[in-house]
Amino acid sequence: MSGIAACLRLDGSTAQRDDLTEVLNEMRRRGPEGEGRLTDGPVALGHRLLATTPEAVNEPMPLRDTQTGCCITADARLDNREELFTAFGLNGSERQIGDGELILRAWEKWGEDCPCHLLGDFAFLIWDPRRQQLFGARDHMGVRQLIYAHRPGKRLVCATSANAVVTAPCIESRLNELRIAEALVGFEHSSLSSTFFEDVFRLPPGHTLSASGQRFSICEFWRMEPVEQLRLDSNEAYAEAFMEVFRTATRARLRKAGGIGSMMSGGIDSGETTAIAAHQLAQSGEGPLCLR
Template sequence: MSGITGLLYRDDRAVDREDITRTIETIAHRGPDSAGIWCHNSIGLGHRLLWTTPESLLEHLPRRQGHFSITIDGRLDNREELIAALDLRDPADKITDSQLILAAYQKWGDRCPERLLGDFAFAIWDMREQTLFCARDPFGVVPFYYYAGDRLFAFASEIKALLCLPEVPQQLNEVKIADYLTAILADGESTFYQGILRLTAGHSLTVSRTQLHRRAYWHLDPEREVRLNSNDEYAEAFREIFSQAVQCRLRSAFPLGSHLSGGLDSSSITCTARKLLIEEGRQRTLHTFSARFADGDPWDERFFQDTVIAGGNLQPHFIQADGMSPLTDLDRVLWHQDEVFLPANLYFDWGMYDVAQQLGVRVVLDGFDGDSTVSHGYEYLRELARGGRWGRLAIETRAYGKRRNTPWKKVLWNWIWRYGIKPTLTQPLTPLKGIVKRGESSSVPQPQWTIPLNPSFVDRYDLVSRFGDKFSQSPQTERERHYRLLTNDILQHCLECVNKTAAAFGVEPRFPFCDKRLLEFCLALPADQKLNLGWSRMVMRRAMEGILPPEIQWRVGKANFAPSLAGGLQTYEKDRIDRSIVQQSEAIAPYVDIAALRQMHDRFASGNPTERDINTLHRTSVLITWLQTTRLTA
């Protein structure tokens, strides 16, 4: 975790050192340990350093080496492989990540990101070619924003560093409000600011004075398949890759922590990390951070957290989540985020990173987003039905119902009717799911928006067309569904939110489930390794045998935190919600159906809100606060 900025004047003006200084000071919180600036003619690079790995203690950035200069926010996880491939002779513990990336660029040019494993965003000025080469890690763990004008190209780890430059416009990108309100991110490149873009995950960017070229250097292959001989072999392969994903993220010169919610993902990471540290004989304390609610609340996970902790070699820490508002420190949170945010439980992270900072913990392992990486495999049932494999479908449906204590015969009959009988009776229709008509005279189907939108806003930006493919035909196979999950831009958004939350407290979050090797392996698995005998994510459950406590290894579900969000808003934020919706809603009137919004508020005020009401009121209150603070206009 660090902060990077850079300026390239494309009209050959000399960089004003005060400009690059202002950008890097704006994000000083990302790197309290050192700061550096390098300027030469029309190019300037800035850096704020947060020490995390042993090698980071040796960094002096930006680094100048021959004809090249680099600034980097990141961590490489295949250092030994790179050192060997690059034939570097210095002791490994004396070689920094920035040296490795520069050497990789010198050898492989713009193909170098393909050789890198880890979380990173970097920019290299090539003096010979007079180009700026930028790249971002495959899953978008580390943020990278940029502005590309005719006279100026500027980049930064956070948008606020760009906004302090007078040439960068500060105008609202209204269509992103639609993305936010619907929680459907139609594109991963745009931001809430016109003209400011993000370099999307797995992409590189080459900038000269006359050209700008984006290239995807990595992508998931939805056609690749992994075929092994037995369930045990699949489990062993998963365990090996997952252990590597955790182990390479344990490298830290400071106290190490791990989120521990009590769910399958964070518990697997914590238990695997504990096992690896013990096997390596490293006398290090692994701190855990958990959110707790009142004992007896159905969403309180203390039983599962305590089950993991009982295994020993952990130092647990807890935040009392029901003692926090879901909008805790909202003004400060929005300053760090620069944009509105979708994760309603971000306040959990805010509280836990605060505790981590007080303990001197600089690296925290995070279980995001195991659900997408491994996949629950539910689309396998559709595969079986479509293929007419009724016997196997009956076995899986019955087992699934038994695990969850739900009737299974009706579910099985629905599959048989939909894919076995109905297609023989009539040509099936494929309407969009959840379609409503806007008016009797309209023949254009409209999606049922998660938040009631102003019809004129929908028409002005043709939101039906913008989001049309998001309501299109359902995936045909489990792998297709899995691929859609992993390439959904909402994952990149959530990672950026967590990154900037952690940066507020000088902490680097690390995500084993975002490891490129693990993503590629899980997507390529057969569907019956994801859903099997009623168990979702079966390959992971088998792989965690002897590592996870059985109570967690064979958990059926997970806690639903939606009621805690409702309780938190009603306990701590009723006045804010009342003020926002009753007095300040004109700020969002161009975008939201205010009459419908106030009906939701009435139910909230009477103590009978629906889950949709709560999500809508949370999201619109955040949006109102952000619009009033930034005073942005289109």
């Protein structure tokens, strides 16, 4: 997974490329394939690349839309690309664009509701110069990480790791002793937002953050809700319904930039997933699955 970062100056001053130097250096191991930076007014965006999809290899990050001036840095794998292509009226070679650009188009179409239209694993940060707004989101289950520290009137710093956030200017590195004690005794912390540093927080899964001027907010865009119970005619029908979902989920994760590997634990979960993935790769002629 790639590393992303943003530093928004809340005092009205102009952002500098060096605002994210230490932050990106801290995430070098997370994204060893390249580094990108972009500044626009009070914001600096950064990216450390680990390409996990074919489109990510050639998608520059951070990415700026030449018409709107909106910019994005993203760590994402979208599973509903076909649905989004249809929504945006994209055809032919336009369908080769990366997931970051698709998210930026979703922002243009749906604004702050855009995460509701995305399916997959993602964390992203968008700067909209028209609104002077920084907007970020984390996927429904929190597979991709997004950490932030808000210092009113000074800085808002976001990154993929807490260790990276605390290297930024104006962010003090003070240990959260309660959180450390809970980890040492094996206590499952009830908070979805705490980190090992004081006043440095995780954006919870299924949430967005927004900063504009002196306004800062965290909002929930999704939560797991009970659904109508599925009622089928036989055990075989239930098994097939499960396998259809299982195959679809596995197929979505086979979209790749290089080879695919599976880490086997010896249990049913990893064994079944590996078997389905190997079968799908063999059917598509994309080569064998590397086992570990």
